[in-house]
Amino acid sequence: MEGRCIACEERPAPPRVVVVGLASCFGCQLQVTNAEAHLVDVLGQIDLRYWQLASSDPMPEDFDVAVIEGAVTTEESENLVRALREKASTVVAIGACATTAGIPGMAAAGFLSRPVEVYGEGGVPAACGEMVSPRPVSAVVDVDCEVRCCPIDTMDFVDALQGVLHGSNKAPRSSTMCGDCKRNETECFFAQGRLCLGLVTQAGCGARCVNLGRPCNGCRGLSPDANLESARQACGRYGVPVEGFDRALEMFNQTNPALEDGRASR
Numbered sequence: 001m002e003g004r005c006i007a008c009e010e011r012p013a014p015p016r017v018v019v020v021g022l023a024s025c026f027g028c029q030l031q032v033t034n035a036e037a038h039l040v041d042v043l044g045q046i047d048l049r050y051w052q053l054a055s056s057d058p059m060p061e062d063f064d065v066a067v068i069e070g071a072v073t074t075e076e077s078e079n080l081v082r083a084l085r086e087k088a089s090t091v092v093a094i095g096a097c098a099t100t101a102g103i104p105g106m107a108a109a110g111f112l113s114r115p116v117e118v119y120g121e122g123g124v125p126a127a128c129g130e131m132v133s134p135r136p137v138s139a140v141v142d143v144d145c146e147v148r149c150c151p152i153d154t155m156d157f158v159d160a161l162q163g164v165l166h167g168s169n170k171a172p173r174s175s176t177m178c179g180d181c182k183r184n185e186t187e188c189f190f191a192q193g194r195l196c197l198g199l200v201t202q203a204g205c206g207a208r209c210v211n212l213g214r215p216c217n218g219c220r221g222l223s224p225d226a227n228l229e230s231a232r233q234a235c236g237r238y239g240v241p242v243e244g245f246d247r248a249l250e251m252f253n254q255t256n257p258a259l260e261d262g263r264a265s266r
């Protein structure tokens, strides 16, 4: 019998997706390309309308899902993020830069004076646009889903996109990483007098770096359950310099209100 399957004909149109990069190194967008076989599966379920890394066409007017990489560092990117939020039913922030201000956030202290040193007083807007202190996407608009780490884990992204497409009851974990580390039966760096930020960093990567023999540098950002005071006391007990702990923490948490210092205002 000629004809098409009714189920196929009634299948809703796939969600239209745009992928946009702000202040970033594009490393998280590159990670998406590493999804390889899974990417083909995912691409089969979406209508990829625009991918900044790979598109030369302008961004379309209409779409359903906006995937945003990078920190907001200019008024132009603030406006772009607001426009994306207005149009998209779902906003996904990917990578440390988009979720915590990440690497651009490291320059937050005195940020507005830095480009002046390079371009001079009058040259900044022309060279960089109207700059604002680096901030995560969630500081500008509501974000529905965050994929953390620097760079993101490819499968985390696939997982998040599947959740966006089909729904998910997975809640982001608020605990710190040490529980995962204990389950992995890895020796704690503190026992060797070495700093590891896993004790205050949001769990979810499975303590990836510690498993590879490297201390965590906190790229998932501060855990909401982190007890900074207790962590500083632990540093003292294990002979790890507290100043080093505070300095290391600034790398991915400049814009976190839990950290008192090192943040610049607009």
Ligand code: SF4
Pocket (backbone or CB within 6 Å): 024, 025, 026, 027, 028, 029, 069, 070, 094, 095, 096, 097, 098, 102, 103, 149, 150, 151, 152
């Ligand atoms: S989170 Fe890291 S890899 Fe991703 S865009 Fe920012 S700096 Fe690059």
Ligand code: SF4
Pocket (backbone or CB within 6 Å): 177, 178, 179, 181, 182, 186, 187, 188, 189, 190, 196, 197, 198, 199, 207, 210, 216
């Ligand atoms: S501080 Fe680091 S090495 Fe120690 S248990 Fe926590 S995550 Fe593991």
Ligand code: SF4
Pocket (backbone or CB within 6 Å): 149, 150, 201, 205, 206, 207, 208, 209, 210, 215, 216, 217, 218, 219, 220, 221
């Ligand atoms: S172990 Fe720490 S630095 Fe490494 S991926 Fe996980 S959160 Fe990031």
